[in-house]
Amino acid sequence: MSVTLRDVAERADVSVATCSRAFQRPELVGEATRERILAAASALGYRPNRSARALITGRTGVYGVIVPDLENPFFAAVLKGAQARAHELGTQLLITDAGEAPEGELPLVRTLAAQVDGIVLCSSRMDETSLREAVSLTPLSLVNRISPDLSGVYADPLPGIPTALRHLRRTGHTRIGYVGGPPASRSDAVRREVIAEQCAAAGMDWTDIGAFTPDVDGGRRGAEAVLLSDVTAVLVYNDLMALALLERLAGFGVDVPGELSVVGWDDIPFSSLLHPGLSTVQVPRYDMGVTAVDLLHDDATRPRREDPVRTRIGLPTTFVPRGTTGRARAVDPAGTLTP
Amino acid sequence: MSVTLRDVAERADVSVATCSRAFQRPELVGEATRERILAAASALGYRPNRSARALITGRTGVYGVIVPDLENPFFAAVLKGAQARAHELGTQLLITDAGEAPEGELPLVRTLAAQVDGIVLCSSRMDETSLREAVSLTPLSLVNRISPDLSGVYADPLPGIPTALRHLRRTGHTRIGYVGGPPASRSDAVRREVIAEQCAAAGMDWTDIGAFTPDVDGGRRGAEAVLLSDVTAVLVYNDLMALALLERLAGFGVDVPGELSVVGWDDIPFSSLLHPGLSTVQVPRYDMGVTAVDLLHDDATRPRREDPVRTRIGLPTTFVPRGTTGRARAVDPAGTLTP
DNA sequence: TCGCTTGCCGGAAACGATTGCATATCTTCG
DNA sequence: CGAAGATATGCAATCGTTTCCGGCAAGCGA
Numbered sequence: 001m002s003v004t005l006r007d008v009a010e011r012a013d014v015s016v017a018t019c020s021r022a023f024q025r026p027e028l029v030g031e032a033t034r035e036r037i038l039a040a041a042s043a044l045g046y047r048p049n050r051s052a053r054a055l056i057t058g059r060t061g062v063y064g065v066i067v068p069d070l071e072n073p074f075f076a077a078v079l080k081g082a083q084a085r086a087h088e089l090g091t092q093l094l095i096t097d098a099g100e101a102p103e104g105e106l107p108l109v110r111t112l113a114a115q116v117d118g119i120v121l122c123s124s125r126m127d128e129t130s131l132r133e134a135v136s137l138t139p140l141s142l143v144n145r146i147s148p149d150l151s152g153v154y155a156d157p158l159p160g161i162p163t164a165l166r167h168l169r170r171t172g173h174t175r176i177g178y179v180g181g182p183p184a185s186r187s188d189a190v191r192r193e194v195i196a197e198q199c200a201a202a203g204m205d206w207t208d209i210g211a212f213t214p215d216v217d218g219g220r221r222g223a224e225a226v227l228l229s230d231v232t233a234v235l236v237y238n239d240l241m242a243l244a245l246l247e248r249l250a251g252f253g254v255d256v257p258g259e260l261s262v263v264g265w266d267d268i269p270f271s272s273l274l275h276p277g278l279s280t281v282q283v284p285r286y287d288m289g290v291t292a293v294d295l296l297h298d299d300a301t302r303p304r305r306e307d308p309v310r311t312r313i314g315l316p317t318t319f320v321p322r323g324t325t326g327r328a329r330a331v332d333p334a335g336t337l338t339p
Numbered sequence: 340m341s342v343t344l345r346d347v348a349e350r351a352d353v354s355v356a357t358c359s360r361a362f363q364r365p366e367l368v369g370e371a372t373r374e375r376i377l378a379a380a381s382a383l384g385y386r387p388n389r390s391a392r393a394l395i396t397g398r399t400g401v402y403g404v405i406v407p408d409l410e411n412p413f414f415a416a417v418l419k420g421a422q423a424r425a426h427e428l429g430t431q432l433l434i435t436d437a438g439e440a441p442e443g444e445l446p447l448v449r450t451l452a453a454q455v456d457g458i459v460l461c462s463s464r465m466d467e468t469s470l471r472e473a474v475s476l477t478p479l480s481l482v483n484r485i486s487p488d489l490s491g492v493y494a495d496p497l498p499g500i501p502t503a504l505r506h507l508r509r510t511g512h513t514r515i516g517y518v519g520g521p522p523a524s525r526s527d528a529v530r531r532e533v534i535a536e537q538c539a540a541a542g543m544d545w546t547d548i549g550a551f552t553p554d555v556d557g558g559r560r561g562a563e564a565v566l567l568s569d570v571t572a573v574l575v576y577n578d579l580m581a582l583a584l585l586e587r588l589a590g591f592g593v594d595v596p597g598e599l600s601v602v603g604w605d606d607i608p609f610s611s612l613l614h615p616g617l618s619t620v621q622v623p624r625y626d627m628g629v630t631a632v633d634l635l636h637d638d639a640t641r642p643r644r645e646d647p648v649r650t651r652i653g654l655p656t657t658f659v660p661r662g663t664t665g666r667a668r669a670v671d672p673a674g675t676l677t678p
Numbered sequence: 679t680c681g682c683t684t685g686c687c688g689g690a691a692a693c694g695a696t697t698g699c700a701t702a703t704c705t706t707c708g
Numbered sequence: 709c710g711a712a713g714a715t716a717t718g719c720a721a722t723c724g725t726t727t728c729c730g731g732c733a734a735g736c737g738a
Contacts, residue, residue, distance in 0.1 A: 005696095017719075020696055021697090049453075052695040093433070095418075095432065216612065247614045343724055354689075356689075359726055368687080369686060369687085393725095394694065396726070
């Protein structure tokens with residue numbers, strides 16, 4: 001059926017061993033022989049059987065990626081980066097959608113672990129215990145999730161958030177709201193800290209609008225909650241929520257940015273497709289994918305599994321001003337009401 | 340290291356052969372033996388080594404999927420469906436982004452074909468000759484691409500487009516434009532036919548606004564072209580383009596749907612996130628993914644490769660009216676100008 | 679009781695590649 | 709000139725599973 005190493009060996013008139021070495025350790029075979037083998041291989045259109053190789057080396061040349069939702073454009077870009085890097089490394093990606101249920105993640109890891117060389121885990125909602133079991137099964141690389149002693153890459157709120165706040169401050173905003181994501185999210189907590197710190201330093205007030213699910217529904221609810229506060233600008237946990245929030249606000253007839261300025265987080269492609277475009281903090285999604293695979297590969301190809309070098313990399317974010325931020329309204333209509 | 344069939348065999352006090360059969364052909368081993376084996380396997384946490392199995396059976400249990408652009412939400416939903424079905428079938432998906440270059444697709448197929456049991460090819464831009472080579476390499480299932488003698492699934496313009504046109508007719512539109520996609524696209528041609536036919540039957544005029552690239556840029560150019568025509572409503576090749584077109588139109592200060600009604604195609608999630616929401620023809624993306632994998636699996640698991648049963652399945656579309664369609668403007672401002 | 683079928687099970691040969699070890703040839707230096 | 713060392717190659721074991729084939733025992737009819 002398909003052409004095997006044996007076929008190549010026969011044609012080049014050498015043993016299969018030498019043939020194999022011509023590819024694996026070229027420096028071990030004579031110049032002339034190597035060329036004869038390579039010529040034979042390409043003439044025959046030889047492609048190594050990955051299964052056979054995997055069987056003996058124990059390495060499949062495939063990395064697994066688990067994302068919570070394939071339809072979330074954030075992960076799409078991460079996947080693109082991951083897949084580009086994987087391709088460069090001569091490996092493939094087994095992509096899996098974990099679906100809504102956080103408790104499905106660990107079983108998924110167990111299944112995948114058996115057939116891949118390592119796993120990139122995106123925005124995992126596993127608890128620490130499960131995470132620890134997961135990493136005992138296979139090399140692991142975390143995206144958007146910080147855990148002690150585990151390698152991973154995340155988006156640094158700096159300098160994106162301070163820049164955004166400075167932008168708001170310069171355009172007259174002093175009362176900022178934060179429409180948060182899931183309470184369990186570590187990155188949400190970190191952002192709150194940065195916002196608090198920066199606002200204090202700049203003499204601005206900030207109020208916590210609440211914690212919402214990081215999806216369209218959460219964004220809509222966020223919009224309703226924002227209208228109950230007296231802030232003139234809001235930072236939103238992610239673009240998806242921000243977009244939903246804008247839509248809901250438009251439904252209420254609220255003018256953006258006239259009455260309220262809105263800043264998202266992620267800079268998904270659709271943020272610029274809106275009119276006005278969504279001002280947002282851009283996170284290097286593509287690079288996060290690249291870095292995650294790099295980290296994983298380093299870990300997976302380390303000869304001794306004894307000394308795991310855990311690396312956490314924070315990639316910088318940038319503020320992208322677009323149409324949903326503008327000068328703060330001069331008069332606060334709600335300000336005349338008593339609480 | 341890991342637990343193998345041998346370990347299970349020893350514990351259950353049978354041969355590996357019987358052990359293997361207990362999983363593969365349960366009816367061939369005695370009831371008591373089988374149960375002993377199963378118990379031993381689960382006690383030991385046995386997981387079959389896919390590489391070893393693949394080596395002997397020649398089947399990897401993995402299907403490849405090639406998409407032109409992972410960031411296009413259309414494909415994300417297709418992937419979700421595909422992956423759900425693949426999971427049910429006990430297989431995995433190797434997802435690959437073909438990137439911009441159409442000429443990269445064939446090499447990709449060649450690479451993938453060696454390590455998967457079949458390939459789902461989405462919106463392929465390969466020419467027929469390449470397609471023929473591809474199908475000679477591995478079982479193939481086409482999404483959104485019609486080719487003689489190849490299995491695949493596509494979105495039927497019916498009844499979506501006629502319904503949309505009826506909707507427009509009832510709201511006073513008689514001059515319809517079509518902002519088309521790539522000229523090579525077969526589905527584009529089919530849609531043109533359906534539009535022409537339906538318009539003729541309903542006494543409406545339709546004009547071809549032109550052929551554009553199926554991306555954001557194409558949508559923007561489409562907007563510029565639309566403003567040169569005197570239509571009161573346009574059908575756009577896909578939602579991504581429609582969204583970009585709307586954004587550009589908003590930039591020009593054109594009121595939608597006041598001055599122009601817009602209908603998209605696909606119903607990607609963001610179409611409803613806009614305000615007003617995008618009226619569009621919804622295509623069953625998820626089901627297309629499911630069906631594509633079904634088709635592929637049927638083909639890949641057919642014992643004899645002699646009689647390939649090629650099946651083409653058209654899934655029905657539906658019109659979803661939202662905010663970008665409305666009553667046609669009473670007076671046509673451009674009508675007073677001579678061409 | 680004998681021969682045959684049937685049901686279960688074990689032995690062993692694959693599958694295609696990698697790699698430790700042995701072997702053969704050639705250099706090189708004392 | 710001989711031995712040690714370097715270089716190049718082949719042999720054969722091995723990875724974990726599937727599956728063909730043969731054997732043994734039980735059951736059955738004649």
